[in-house]
Amino acid sequence: MEWLSAENIVAVGTAVIGVVASAVMVWYERRVPRRKRIGYRVQMDNPIGDDVRSGRANVRLGLFDETPGMTDATLVLLRIENDGSQSIAGDDYTSRERHGLTAVFTDRTIRGVSVTQPPGTDHLMDHFTPAAGLSYEDGVLRIPRVPLNRGEHFKLLVLLSGGDVGREIRLIGGLRDGEVSPNRSTTPDDQPPLFSRAARLITVLLTVCVVTLALIVVLRDDSPPPIGCETGTLTVTGSTAFAPVMSELAKKYEQDCEGADIVVDAHGSTAGVRELGEAGAKSSKGAPPVIALSDGPKPSGFPQLRENRVAVSVFVLVVHEDLPVRNLSLADVRRLYRGEIKNWKQLGGPDRPVLLVSRDANSGTRQVFQRRVLGRGEIANSSLDCVHKDDATAPVVRCELDSTEQVLSTVAGLPGAIGYSELNLATGYKGLHQLTLDGHTASVEDLEHGTSSYPYREIEYAYTYGQPPADSLASSFLTYISRGNGQDVIRTHGHLPCGTPVGLKICGTN
Numbered sequence: 001m002e003w004l005s006a007e008n009i010v011a012v013g014t015a016v017i018g019v020v021a022s023a024v025m026v027w028y029e030r031r032v033p034r035r036k037r038i039g040y041r042v043q044m045d046n047p048i049g050d051d052v053r054s055g056r057a058n059v060r061l062g063l064f065d066e067t068p069g070m071t072d073a074t075l076v077l078l079r080i081e082n083d084g085s086q087s088i089a090g091d092d093y094t095s096r097e098r099h100g101l102t103a104v105f106t107d108r109t110i111r112g113v114s115v116t117q118p119p120g121t122d123h124l125m126d127h128f129t130p131a132a133g134l135s136y137e138d139g140v141l142r143i144p145r146v147p148l149n150r151g152e153h154f155k156l157l158v159l160l161s162g163g164d165v166g167r168e169i170r171l172i173g174g175l176r177d178g179e180v181s182p183n184r185s186t187t188p189d190d191q192p193p194l195f196s197r198a199a200r201l202i203t204v205l206l207t208v209c210v211v212t213l214a215l216i217v218v219l220r221d222d223s224p225p226p227i228g229c230e231t232g233t234l235t236v237t238g239s240t241a242f243a244p245v246m247s248e249l250a251k252k253y254e255q256d257c258e259g260a261d262i263v264v265d266a267h268g269s270t271a272g273v274r275e276l277g278e279a280g281a282k283s284s285k286g287a288p289p290v291i292a293l294s295d296g297p298k299p300s301g302f303p304q305l306r307e308n309r310v311a312v313s314v315f316v317l318v319v320h321e322d323l324p325v326r327n328l329s330l331a332d333v334r335r336l337y338r339g340e341i342k343n344w345k346q347l348g349g350p351d352r353p354v355l356l357v358s359r360d361a362n363s364g365t366r367q368v369f370q371r372r373v374l375g376r377g378e379i380a381n382s383s384l385d386c387v388h389k390d391d392a393t394a395p396v397v398r399c400e401l402d403s404t405e406q407v408l409s410t411v412a413g414l415p416g417a418i419g420y421s422e423l424n425l426a427t428g429y430k431g432l433h434q435l436t437l438d439g440h441t442a443s444v445e446d447l448e449h450g451t452s453s454y455p456y457r458e459i460e461y462a463y464t465y466g467q468p469p470a471d472s473l474a475s476s477f478l479t480y481i482s483r484g485n486g487q488d489v490i491r492t493h494g495h496l497p498c499g500t501p502v503g504l505k506i507c508g509t510n
Contacts, residue, residue: 036092038101038148039083039183040171042076043155047165049073073111073161076169078103080143081153083183090127090145094174099133100145101173101180103156108163110136117154124154139163143173230476231259238272238293239364240403241313241422242460245493246293252489253480260473267402269294269364273463277302280465289474292463295364296371308462308478309507311495314423315368315456316442317435318408320415325349327436330373330455336418339379339395344416356398357386357410357419365404368458369420373437386410386417408432420456424494444494448502459507460495 049071080101082088093100113136115128124146128134132144141158173180236246243266250262266272272292279288281304292298295313298305317333319325325347328336335341336354345351358378359366370377382394389397401407407419412431423442426434434442437455446452462481468474480486487497498507 035084036086036088036175036178037082037084037183038080038088038171038173038175038178038180040078040080040180041183042169043079044075044077045165045169046075047073048075049161070161072163073159074108074163074165076105076158076160078156078158078169078171079153080156080171081183082148082150084178085150086178087150088148088175088178090147092176092178093145094176095145097133097142098144099135099142101143101171103141103143103158104168104170104172105139105141105158105160106163106168106170108139108160108167110139110141110158111161112159113141114157115154116157121152121154124148124152229257229260230471230473231257232289232473233261234263234289234291234473234477236262236264236266236291236293237275238266238291238463239269239295239460240266240405241295241315241365241425242266242293242311242495244425245311245490245495248489248493249477249481249486252485253477257476260477262473262477266293268360268362269296269367270299271362273298273302273305276463276465277305280304283465287465287468287472287474289472290465291474291477294461294463296368296458297461298463302463304466305463306465306467308464308482309459309498310462310481311460311490311497312444312447312503312506313458313460313495314442314444314447314454315365315420315458316423316426317418317420317437317456318411318426318429318432319418319435320411321431321433322415323349323352323418325435326433327439329438333437334374334376337374337378339398342396352416354396355386355414355417356396357407357414357417358398358400359404359407359420360400360402364458365420365422369456372455372458386414422494427494444496447506448496448500450502459498 090100095101113134115125117124127144127146129144133142134144135142139160141156143156146154171180236250243264246266247264250264254260254262269292273294276288276290276292279290292305293310298307317328323344325344328347332341332347337356341347342354343351344354356378358381366378379396379398380391380394381398381400382389382391383397383399384390386397386399386401399410401410404421404425408421408426408429411417411419412429423434423444426432436442438453440452440454442454442456443452447454447457462478464474464478468478481490482497482499487499490497496506497503
């Protein structure tokens with residue numbers, strides 16, 4: 001039965017635990033007696049002299065100025081209450097003396113004591129007599145065995161001298177089957193809690209249960225497997241810029257479709273297209289299990305290859321982080337890559353040679369750069385190490401590398417270097433920063449909103465050798481890429497899926 005699934009059992013069990021926990025807390029609050037407890041709290045410790053080092057400055061008038069010994073005087077308001085659930089009788093105090101509690105004011109001398117009690121507890125005052133043990137000596141105040149019903153309290157206003165505000169104040173004593181300790185009662189300036197401790201605990205427990213149930217619902221994967229799940233082996237080759245997207249898509253497809261094995265082996269758009277063409281020409285069993293990704297349309301000479309438009313990718317020019325240049329015009333970029341600008345000072349930058357870090361001839365990223373930005377091919381390669389000229393007659397240093405990652409790491413490590421990359425791979429890369437072109441920023445969001453005139457962008461194509469069979473892994477994987485989860489992965493990696501309304505418009509007109 002479906003309702004007996006593991007997720008439902010956990011959900012129902014969590015709900016039951018929440019209800020039981022709430023009932024137990026209510027029962028415990030009402031039925032289970034707690035220990036006898038006297039709590040105390042210092043509600044005021046204030047200077048009334050002008051020589052109290054730890055107190056704030058105060059205004060003094062009248063007797064505070066005229067009475068001897070008031071220069072270091074302080075006033076302390078000590079609240080003592082029955083903080084438990086049971087009444088406390090006089091014989092519940094465990095002291096062997098007449099008094100029940102002792103208040104110790106460290107490093108201060110008691111000069112006077114006043115006892116106050118709230119309305120309705122006048123009977124408490126009968127216990128505050130010297131005969132009952134009320135007395136003080138130096139910094140020690142002896143408090144009688146005052147019986148307190150649940151919630152009752154009294155306060156002691158103590159006049160002290162000879163010490164600083166904030167010195168330790170302790171209440172010493174014991175209760176039979178109980179304790180004496182600092183309590184959580186509010187001071188006059190505090191706002192009392194809106195809910196009791198038990199109510200807060202019940203709320204927390206119920207919240208935890210609700211959150212747990214929500215996580216079960218959210219995290220449970222109810223999405224059906226890809227339409228037409230197929231088994232077998234498939235190789236995805238071509239674009240290195242799009243390789244991270246394909247790697248994640250392949251992994252997700254394999255998780256959803258048991259028996260599928262998809263290998264991503266990217267080494268350049270042109271190389272991937274040629275590899276697919278050669279595999280198809282040699283195959284005697286129809287379309288080979290290969291998909292080639294290309295940044296832009298395939299080169300001519302491969303009429304058997306069938307295109308699938310997957311996404312719109314945005315690319316960007318990057319320079320070493322020390323270069324202050326932030327924007328270049330298309331005209332300046334073209335002059336740079338024709339070798340006409342040899343030093344960054346010609347563009348308002350520092351006196352530093354220009355180092356052009358490019359991709360190899362198989363790179364789709366390079367082909368997009370030449371087609372969309374330069375309008376022509378790049379000049380000849382002149383360096384193997386991207387630092388020194390191997391051809392002394394070359395106008396500038398220009399090197400070629402095998403992957404986008406190599407371009408980014410090289411530009412980040414060489415002052416004066418400039419290169420190009422797929423936008424998402426370059427975003428956040430340490431050691432370099434991105435350039436705008438004619439003031440236009442590389443942005444997938446602007447592209448999707450129709451507000452971008454940024455030129456360095458291109459469609460990502462997925463090529464197959466002819467039309468793959470409908471029941472093949474290649475056909476199923478291409479369908480997976482263009483729908484649902486596949487589009488989400490493409491978006492996550494900073495590309496615009498061709499299957500979206502805006503993507504369909506852009507992919508159909510480019």
